[in-house]
Amino acid sequence: MKNIAVLMGGYSHEWEISMKSGAVIAQNLDSDLYNIYSVAILKEGWYYKDATGERYEINKNDFSLSIDGEKVTFDCCYNTIHGTPGEDGIIQAMLELLHIPQTSCDYYQSAITFNKRDCIAILKPWNIxxxxxxxxxxxxxIDAEIIARNIGLPCFVKANRSGSSFGVSKVYKVKDMDAALENAFSVDNEIIIESFLDGVEVSVGAYQIDNEIKVLLPTEIVSENDFFDYEAKYQGKSQEITPARISEDHTNAVQDITRRIYQVLKLKGLARADFIFHNNIPHFIEVNTNPGMSEESIIPQQIKASGATMKNVFTQIIENTIKHHNS
Incomplete structure (x- = not known):
């Protein structure tokens, strides 16, 4: 049986969400095929805890474990870390140097997609x-008046390298800009200010097996709050409707764009792209290369709606990752 490490946690505000994602993934891996090790990657340490709560530290020299005198190495790492160091390319680069396959996109692609500003800059020439x-x-x-004049109000102020809506504010008035900037800068020293787009918000998952990019059905997001913030995402303050209540033409359009983004950015494993249909045209918001996989998350809903199971999809991704890493 292959040894699979499920990497979870991270060093950012999102670490707790990642731990939930990791738990769901570990529960849905095929235990007939894999020995499953849930590995926490946290500021306090990198470790695996067994069923009794015994803690075993990861040897960072070769990313191995020593359990009861036996050395455990990994055939593949399922990477579900949110934020740094698992979503920005750092852990990907380390594992690549150690020749250990991991399921997320490669280190360069991870660095690009984690930086919202860089990602948008790369996609624009491709007519996204x-x-x-x-x-x-x-x-x-900073001149709040100039921001309001160039971008318009309302607008969104976001931390550039963050997820789960940490460091995000919707600004209606110039006088509220300073507080929004302070909130974003508390999360990241780079921020992005984005025009408000009025329309249906959808999110689309995708993954690649061999040469086929499998695009899942879009999910429509209806937030009870002013936008799809942390409460809406993780505390039940939203409706997430899969498949989205959009026309077949709109469904095909947003799936096609998701496939193109996946190809252009050379992504790997499960990824999720977010859009808003503004004036009936899907406008790209951002892409998440280690999307949330907790019980509240969008991708598990889309996998179910596609008629597949999480176990089968995870098995396909792991086997495909190992196959292409060794080829």
Missing amino acids: TTGRHMYLNQGDS
């Missing part, structure tokens, strides 16, 4: 429609 944007770094001189 987006809203209007402004970028700020901590320490830049």
